[in-house]
Amino acid sequence: MLTAGALASGLLLWRLQAPEEKNGGMRRLGAGYYVKDAELVGTGASGEVLYRIRTRELHQDSDNGAVALTDVALQYVPSAAVPWDLTAAAGSMPPDSDILQLSGEVVAVTRKDSGEPAIIRTDYLEIDPQTFVAFTDRPVAIEMSGGRILATGMRVFLKEDRLQLIADVTGTFTP
Numbered sequence: 001m002l003t004a005g006a007l008a009s010g011l012l013l014w015r016l017q018a019p020e021e022k023n024g025g026m027r028r029l030g031a032g033y034y035v036k037d038a039e040l041v042g043t044g045a046s047g048e049v050l051y052r053i054r055t056r057e058l059h060q061d062s063d064n065g066a067v068a069l070t071d072v073a074l075q076y077v078p079s080a081a082v083p084w085d086l087t088a089a090a091g092s093m094p095p096d097s098d099i100l101q102l103s104g105e106v107v108a109v110t111r112k113d114s115g116e117p118a119i120i121r122t123d124y125l126e127i128d129p130q131t132f133v134a135f136t137d138r139p140v141a142i143e144m145s146g147g148r149i150l151a152t153g154m155r156v157f158l159k160e161d162r163l164q165l166i167a168d169v170t171g172t173f174t175p
Contacts, residue, residue: 034059042129051076051129053100055091065095072102076132082161083111086127086134100127108134108156118144120156120163132158137166147173 040053056071069091076084089104101124108120121141127134134156142149142163153166 049077051132053129067093069093072100074100074102074127074129076158082158084158085109085111086125088125098128098130100129101125102127110161116145118142118163120154122154134158140165145173146175147171 035058036056038055038058040055041049042051042053044050052075053069054073054075055069057069059068060066061068070089072086072088072091074086076086086102086106086108088102088106091103092101093099094101103124106122106125108125110117110119119142121143122136122138124138125134125136135154137153140151140154142151149165149169149171151165151170152168155164155166156162157164
């Protein structure tokens, strides 16, 4: 009877360890977070709102601390410059960095009081929410005032409402 008990407990212990060995050693969940319908707000030195980042889902990878976002909308609302709205299918923030990497169909639109807005489209854009400089080395299309400009790479200084195109610039304008 003692032998049967030892055999049964050994079999039970072997069965409890078997799934872990089959999966290559299951990982334990670490500290991280997952949030639905999140809004991150950045403020200036005196507490005024400078930007809002809204996302349908926000998830932090517990292994490396990287943050992934889904359906991202960034609203830049400075008091003395041109406001911008940016949207993207996805976004990410590397660990230990403030750089927001937008990907998918990235669209940036100015919100001016008068005239047509400028619209920038690309598939990837990096933006620093603190300095509000955006950069890409990928193809971009810019639509403004009845014209269209295509280029490879750009740098946008959102606070200054200034755009710098990097290479292969072509455009068409209708009078």
